[in-house]
Each structure stands twice: as structure tokens, then as C-alpha cells.
Amino acid sequence: MxxxxxxxxxxxxxxxxxxxxxxxxxxxxxxxxxxxxxxxxxxxxxxxxxxxxxxxxxxxxxxxxxxxxxxxxxxxRLYRSPPSWRSFSTTPAVHLRDFFPPMETEQIRRTAPAWPHKGFSMDEMLAVQPGHREPRTWGDWVAWKLVRLARYCMDLATGLKDGQQVDPKNPTTAVVASKPLTEAQWLVRFVFLESIAGVPGMVAGMLRHLNSLRRLKRDNGWIETLLEESFNERMHLLTFMKMSEPGWFMKIMLIGAQGVFFNSMFLAYLISPKICHRFVGYLEEEAVHTYTRCIHEIEAGLLPKWSDPEFRIPDLAVQYWNIPENKRTMKDLVLYIRADEAVHRGVNHTLGNLDQAEDPNPFVSEYKGDQQPKAALKPSGYERADVI
Structure with missing residues (x-):
């Protein structure tokens, strides 16, 4: 042996x-x-x-x-991934471009977006300001309180609550703070916000589509606007995902928040579409407020990376918004996104004022005169008598 x-x-x-x-x-x-x-x-x-x-x-x-x-x-050693610079991620470092690479095959060069962006002028974007529609009915009051509760929880979770200067009579005026956020904290907030912001438009568009099939009637332009809104919010998310990568905890939070929000919106829209559109209008008021504060901090130099003129935004954003060569800083990108949120704010407040079953969508209708409604410049939305 x-x-x-x-x-x-x-x-x-x-x-x-x-x-x-x-x-x-x-x-x-x-x-x-x-x-x-x-x-x-x-x-x-x-x-x-x-x-x-x-x-x-x-x-x-x-x-x-x-x-x-x-x-x-x-x-x-030459094949190893570089260390991650993302302070809020606990997942291994990966190349951000691998999240959603462009699909190019032997026959297809690229796939254009289904809803090309209509674009904004610089004057239109600078004219956007935070605004608030005072609740007038009990449905408005319910929607407003739910949004304020969601805003409080969001601020508490992302570190935005401390140091805000708020007018008690008009909470949406809190656009400055003594304790600014960092670039990483802003990206965490933006990713979480945009990941659920695309839910209401999809839910409303889906239910109105099914309702049109069930009733054998036209929808008069609502479905297209609602789905386009959802698509636009998703493009916001994809843009920020090119700049950051959430960690595993954030991903779990996104899954839970989306599941709860989708089912809640689904049931609520079946009960009262008016309240849902008012809720989204108030939610977009808060989004305009948030992006306005971010713009102020960039202008004040509190976000040095984003204030740097050499900082360049993702190519995805340049192609979607058709941003000119000399307007591709982070401040310009936030101006475009804020203008989108202002459009959603005005659209949903206006839709909340209309007859949900019979009135056409005023934002895709052809008017007899030259007065085409501009949702971005109407924070409280248009009254029914002004557009129908």
C-alpha cells in the first residue's frame, strides 16, 4: 500500500x-x-x-x-473592470452602455422612437416656473393630500427634507435649501421619480383603450397623449440611467413601488378618472419644483461636476430632444426635462377639468382660430370653457 x-x-x-x-x-x-x-x-x-x-x-x-x-x-489585471465611482450602488461595476445597447442587426441600423420629441425653444423652457392649483373640490383635496404625503416620504428617503425654505401657504415654493444635495443624491432621486412617473399615463391609456373597444366608440385623442406622456417619462429614466446605476436595494425599492403604484392607479382610475388626472397634475407640480431646485443649485455652483462647462450629457438625450451643439450641459438637460414635466402638469390638470366620456383632447385637436393651448405655460391647466 x-x-x-x-x-x-x-x-x-x-x-x-x-x-x-x-x-x-x-x-x-x-x-x-x-x-x-x-x-x-x-x-x-x-x-x-x-x-x-x-x-x-x-x-x-x-x-x-x-x-x-x-x-x-x-x-x-488588464481584463478586470475599473472600480465603481458610484457611491450609492452596491452592485458590481458594469459598463452603463450595456444596460440597453442599441439593437443593430444585419438589416436594421437603428430603431427610431415611436413619438419623436416636438422640441422646445430656450424662451419656452425659461418661461416654465413652479405653480400650484388650489384644491376646489373634495376630489382635488384628496389628490393634493396624497401627493403631499408621497412627497414627504420621498424627501425623507432621499435626504431632501432638511434645510428647505417653505412657505406654509404654498409648499411648492421650496426651491432653495441651506443643505444642497450631491450629484449622486440627485441621481438617486431622479431615477426613483422617473421609474414610477411613467405608470399613470400607461394605466390611463390602457384603460381608455379598453373602454373604447368595449363601448365601440372613438376616444377623441386621449389615448395617444397619455401613452406619449408615459413614453416621455421613460426616456427621462433612460437618460439618467446612462449616468448612474442603482444598487440592489434601489432596484428592490423600484419593483415594490411600481407594483403598488400600478395597481393603485388601476383601481383608482376605474373609480374616478378625474381624481387620478388631478393627482398626476399635482405630482407633476412637485416634479417641476424639484427640477427647478436642481437648476438653482447648478447655477449657484453647488454641484461642481454638473456646473463644469466640459460636462457632456448622454448621446441618448441629444438625439431624443434634438439638443443643439452649444446647449448640451447638464443645466440644459434639466431645463428640457422640467419643460416636459410642465407639459404633463398642464395636460393632466386640463384633462381633470373635462368630461371624461365625451370631451375631445384639446391638445391634439385642430382649433377654428389660432389659439392653440400650450400646457407648459398653464400651471393650473385650462378650464373646460376655455378649450371646448
Whole structure:
């Protein structure tokens, strides 16, 4: 028995040395485990096992053919991902462009967006300001209180609550604070906000689509506007995802928030579409307020990375908004997004004032005169008598 063990050890030592020499002879090969094809020196039958009732060799060559730690580090150091700069992520660093790479095939060059952005002038974007529609009915009051509760929880979770200067009579005036957020904190807030902001438009558009099929009647332009709103919010999210990567905790929060919000909106829209549109209008008021504060902090130099003129926004945003060459700073991007939120604010407040079953959508209708409604410049929305 002893002689058999000594013979096995000598056999293993000799052939392992030959195998390691053959593997290290290829310096450009990245060794990550057992090679697909063994070197010729290792292609010998295993020695008979001295152990009774055993069908496996004593020693597995796999355990010895792995390179040493120093060799492995030297061979793989050029292939390792760079350390993550994201302070709020706990997931391994990955290339952000791999989240949603453009789909290019042998026949297709690229896929254009279903709803191309109509664009804004600089004067239109600068004219957007925070505004508030005072609740006038009990439904308005319910929607407003729900939004304020959601805003409080959001501020508490993302660190925006401390230091705000708020007028008690008009809470949406809190656009400055003594304790500014960092770029990473803003991105956390933006990603969470935009991940659920696209839910109401999709829910409302889906239910109105089914209602049109069920009643065998036209929808008069509501469905297109609601789905376009949802698409626009998703483009906001994709833009910020090009700049950040949420960690596992944030991803769990997004899944939970989306599930709760979708089902709540679904049931609420079946009960009262008016209240739902008012709720979204108030929610967009808060979004305009949030982006306005971010713009103020960029202008004040409190966000040095975003205030740097050399900072460039993702190409995805440039293509979607058709942003000019000299208007591609972070401040310009936030101006575009804030203008989008102002449009959603005016649209939903206006839709909340209309007859949900009969009135056409005024924002896609052709008017007899030249007075086409502009939702971005109407914080409280249009009254029914003004557009119908």
C-alpha cells in the first residue's frame, strides 16, 4: 500500500509539472479555470486507485493546474473592470452602455422612437416656473393630500427634507435649501421619480383603450397623449440611467413601488378618472419644483461636476430632444426635462377639468382660430370653457 501511494504521488508530480509548463508557455492566454483541451502531457489514464471500493483517482489534476495567485493576478489585471465611482450602488461595476445597447442587426441600423420629441425653444423652457392649483373640490383635496404625503416620504428617503425654505401657504415654493444635495443624491432621486412617473399615463391609456373597444366608440385623442406622456417619462429614466446605476436595494425599492403604484392607479382610475388626472397634475407640480431646485443649485455652483462647462450629457438625450451643439450641459438637460414635466402638469390638470366620456383632447385637436393651448405655460391647466 505504501509503495502504491509513493508511485501515485511521483506520477502526479511529474505530469502536473509538464501541464503547468505547457499552460504558462502561452503568456497571452487568460487562465480562468480548467482549459477546454488538456495539454498532451496530461492526456494519460489515471493511475489505479489504492483505495478499495473507489472509482475516482486519488488526486484530481484540476486542483493543481490552476495558476498561482500571483500568476493569475498578472494575467488578469488588464481584463478586470475599473472600480465603481458610484457611491450609492452596491452592485458590481458594469459598463452603463450595456444596460440597453442599441439593437443593430444585419438589416436594421437603428430603431427610431415611436413619438419623436416636438422640441422646445430656450424662451419656452425659461418661461416654465413652479405653480400650484388650489384644491376646489373634495376630489382635488384628496389628490393634493396624497401627493403631499408621497412627497414627504420621498424627501425623507432621499435626504431632501432638511434645510428647505417653505412657505406654509404654498409648499411648492421650496426651491432653495441651506443643505444642497450631491450629484449622486440627485441621481438617486431622479431615477426613483422617473421609474414610477411613467405608470399613470400607461394605466390611463390602457384603460381608455379598453373602454373604447368595449363601448365601440372613438376616444377623441386621449389615448395617444397619455401613452406619449408615459413614453416621455421613460426616456427621462433612460437618460439618467446612462449616468448612474442603482444598487440592489434601489432596484428592490423600484419593483415594490411600481407594483403598488400600478395597481393603485388601476383601481383608482376605474373609480374616478378625474381624481387620478388631478393627482398626476399635482405630482407633476412637485416634479417641476424639484427640477427647478436642481437648476438653482447648478447655477449657484453647488454641484461642481454638473456646473463644469466640459460636462457632456448622454448621446441618448441629444438625439431624443434634438439638443443643439452649444446647449448640451447638464443645466440644459434639466431645463428640457422640467419643460416636459410642465407639459404633463398642464395636460393632466386640463384633462381633470373635462368630461371624461365625451370631451375631445384639446391638445391634439385642430382649433377654428389660432389659439392653440400650450400646457407648459398653464400651471393650473385650462378650464373646460376655455378649450371646448
Amino acid at each position: 505504501l509503495s502504491s501511494r509513493i508511485s501515485a504521488r511521483r506520477w502526479t508530480s511529474n505530469h502536473v509539472s509538464l501541464a503547468r509548463t505547457a499552460a504558462l508557455a502561452r503568456p497571452n492566454t487568460l487562465i480562468t479555470g480548467w482549459p477546454a483541451v488538456l495539454p498532451a502531457a496530461c492526456q494519460y489514464p489515471s493511475p489505479p486507485s489504492p483505495r478499495a471500493f473507489s472509482t475516482t483517482p486519488i488526486i484530481h489534476p484540476r486542483q493543481f493546474l490552476r495558476p498561482s495567485q500571483n500568476e493569475y493576478m498578472q494575467r488578469t
